[in-house]
Amino acid sequence: MCGVIGIHSQSDVSKKLFYGLNSLQHRGQEASGICVYDGESMVLEKGMGLVYDNFDDESFLKLSGNxxxxxxxxxxxxxxxxxxxxxxxxxxKNKEFALAHNGNLVNHKSIRKELEEEGMLFQTSIDTEVILSLVAKFYEGDIIEAVKKTMARIKGAYSVVMLFEDKLVAFRDPNGFRPLLIGESQKGEVIIASENAPLEIIGTDKIRDVKPSEIILVDENGIHSDFYEKDNREHCIFEYVYFARTDATLDGVNSYNFRRRCGEILSKEAPVEADLVIAVPDSGTPGAMGYAQESGIPFAEGLVKNRYMGRTFIKPTPEERELSVKLKLNPLETVLKDKRIVVVDDSIVRGTTSKNLIMRMKKAGAKEVHMRIVSPPVKYPCFYGIDTPSRKNLIAANYSVEEIREKIGADSLAFISMDGMLGATGLKEDVFCKSCFNGNYAVEPKELIV
Known part of the structure; x- marks a missing residue:
């Protein structure tokens, strides 16, 4: 999924970027980086691993810039x-361009091939470099026009922050697949980020979503807004299901309220006789609380979380994910022993986490384990930034609910309905991308289908 942040200020921004990235760490744990403009040139520091591992006092001395x-x-x-x-x-063209991107382009392979045939060299294997190359190619004195021409070529999900000379530029795809927000402080400092947490922690007012298709330019004269074309809103609903922080409010929907309402709705859709409701923390906790409150079954902490572990779904290999589950979550025997348990989780993608947890909960003495999922079955790959590239990796694409129940070892299994999930958003109209659930892709991913 990735997380991006950009800051335009009258004072040094390096530590603010560092703290902002830490508040976005849940969106990506494989690498992190910061680039600043020091008044004359751009300075870049990046590396593999967590934000805290990559930056120290020496880094901040190098990364001085506003x-x-x-x-x-x-x-x-x-x-x-x-x-x-x-x-x-x-x-x-005698200019420096720096860019960071959250999302996934569905046509980057064909554009890359075209640019390579024109003689352009690439230093990475990621689609982000295609965006950067196009902006540089189309720049002829007007950076906004270069961005518009780039947006006319690229398709898919992109929320982008970019440095160009003394300007901060940001733009979001016409569907608004991935989130992006902007805020301004009373002192004129502008922050743009993937979620609202960095804006609130660092300190801004007037927080709003960058609109789909919107292009933002921030310079010494303030904030300027332009649009590439009319938006066609398809906000990723999986942001609210799993990826976003619980305190995130994206495009008018608060993650905590959404997850909790999903739990309440699921309790009505799939009731069960049980002694306790427990959550798969942390993204499953609001749903479990909602399920417990609506059903009247007591809520308890039955899985102890290692707070020093990252998110298991976004580990790159199955082996790492399985080991991470064991390290991250440990069943609490004194709570589970001889009890009928309802376990509420945000989703089942591959099924490995659920199977591992249920096996270990029963080993800890749970009499029954009933699995309740506050999102519909994930049956189709996402081509807009979630690492599910093939249906063969998705358990719900290959097995019925009853077959999944047998495979993960649950005594019963139920998913929230699509109508129930959409009702939990509280919005009057459906403006969400649900392609991972129903296979209806707003932007056809022909190049990426495997």
Whole structure:
């Protein structure tokens, strides 16, 4: 999924970018980077691993500047290598361009081939470099026009922050697949980020979503807004299901309220006799609380979480995910023993996490384990930034609910309905991308289907 941040200020931004990236760490754990403009040139520091591992006092001395962008990476397009970490920095037409991207382009392969045939060299294997190359190619004195021409070529999901001279530029695809927000402080400092947490932590007012198709330019004269074309809203609903922080409010929907309402609705749709409701923390906790409150079954902590572990779904290999589940979550025997348990989780993607947890809960003495999922079955791959490239990796694409129940070892299994999930958003109209659930793709991913 990745997380991006950009800051335009009158003071040094390096530590603010560092703190902002830490608040976005849940969106990517494989690599992180910061690029700032020091008044004369751009300075870039990045590497593999967590934000805290990559930056220290010496880094901040190098990264002195009042405009900057940052990125935390979750690998989708391109492998997990240091050369694919972001931001990317390029030199073209006597100018410096630095760019960070959250999302996934569905036509980057054909554009890359075209650019290579024109003689352009690439330093990475990621789709982000295609965006950067096009902006540099189309720049002829007007950076906004270069961005518009780039947006006319690229298709798919992209929320982008970019440095150009003394300007901070940001743009979001016409569907608004991936989130992007902007806020301004009373002192005129502008922050643009993937979620609202960095804006609130660092300190801004007037927080709003960058609109689909919107292009933002921030310079010494303030904030300027332009549009590429009319938007066609298809916000990723899986952001609210799993990826976004619980305190995130994206495009008018708060993640906590959404997840909790899903739990309440699921309790009505799939009731069960049980002694306790427990959550798969942390993204499953609001749903479990909603399920418990609506059903009247007591809520308890039955899985102890290691707070020093990252998110298991975004580990790059199955072996790492399985080991991470064991390290991250441990069943609490004194709570589970001889009890009928309802376990509420946000989703089942591959099924490995659920199977592992149920086996270990029963080993800890749980009499029954009933699985309740606050999203519909994930049956189709996402081509807009979630690492599910093939249906063969998705358990619900290959097995019925009853077959999944048998495979993961649950005594019963139920998913929320699509109508129930959409009702939990609280919006009057459906403006969400649900392609991972129903296979209806707003932007046809012909190049990426495998």
């Amino acid at each position: 405009i900057g962008i940052g990125h935390v990476r979750y690998a989708t397009a391109g492998g997990s290598h240091e050369y694919n970490s972001q931001p990317l920095l390029a030199f073209s």
